[in-house]
Amino acid sequence: MTRVASLLTELTLDEKLQLIHGTADPDSMATGYISPIERLDIPPLRLVDGPLGVRAEGESATAFPSSIALAASWDPDLARRAWHGDGRDAINRESAPSEFG
Structure with missing residues (x-):
């Protein structure tokens, strides 16, 4: 059994709802927050x-082109560079899970 399948059997209904509903970030940094x-x-x-x-x-933001604009460019390399930049930005702000960094 995979870890996900195992977790699904162990989660209570309230815990499952907690995972899909979210709550306010206790540090007021994120626009959405899922409690542990x-x-x-x-x-x-x-x-x-x-x-x-x-x-x-409360922080400045880096603006990247919208996905429709990237698609209209017909340039997959440009899209990859934009999304890698977005990922690096998240990691540098410590907004990404540690396994991404």
Whole structure:
């Protein structure tokens, strides 16, 4: 059984709802926040606005082209560079999970 399948059997209904509903970020940095479920070692998840770039409350933001503009360029390399830049921005702001960095 995969870890995800195992977790799904162990989560209570309230915990599953907690994972899909979210709550306010206790640090007021993220635009969305999923609380941890410590008994199952599920870490908190901070969400920031996208896909045009990372935006955290009270901080400046890097603006990237919209996905429709990238698609209209017909340039897959340009799209990759934009999304890699967005990922680097998230990692530098510590908004991305540690396994991304």
